[in-house]
Amino acid sequence: KAGVTQTPRYLIKTRGQQVTLSCSPISGHRSVSWYQQTPGQGLQFLFEYFSETQRNKGNFPGRFSGRQFSNSRSEMNVSTLELGDSALYLCASSLGSGLEKTLQYFGAGTRLSVL
């Protein structure tokens, strides 16, 4: 069974631009969560999607948004990029319900650099 796939692996953008990251979950997984990882703040939860609906949201500004498609694939968008958005963005998938929701499997991440 294929793991969680994130594309692209690396991105370089300039301030003010926008970016879209993609995540394909493990087959059969309906929940996709997004995290931002930086040396200073560690792993911070962005949001979680389940069955095309945002189910949970972390404490990030509205510039960060996401969506989930009917095949459970998810995209995350960041608009008006700031230097502080430079980070490793991790996607995690899970079955999405009950106890299994806590069992998350992570992708390799997308490294975003904002210049």
Add this chain to the structure above:
Amino acid sequence: AQSVTQPDIHITVSEGASLELRCNYSYGATPYLFWYVQSPGQGLQLLLKYFSGDTLVQGIKGFEAEFKRSQSSFNLRKPSVHWSDAAEYFCAVGDPNDMRFGAGTRLTVKP
């Protein structure tokens, strides 16, 4: 609010030596507990999890962890460290609606 503390930012051990990484949590009920490992530039790989039952949990790569409710701890152990274990280790605590990760402990393995 639930939280996770990993008191050690960086630990160095010699290859073949034993390892213990500390994790303390704050949670109102019995938590679900996890240890993940992250190699440079990679995502997180699940090492082991505790949901309920036996408080000593076995994981992959020879790791184990012990849940101690009285100490609010979930320390990760390995009897003999290999050079390939050098990585960053994250403890996490959660329930189906909220997952929190510790700040991580970076493990260096000396030859």
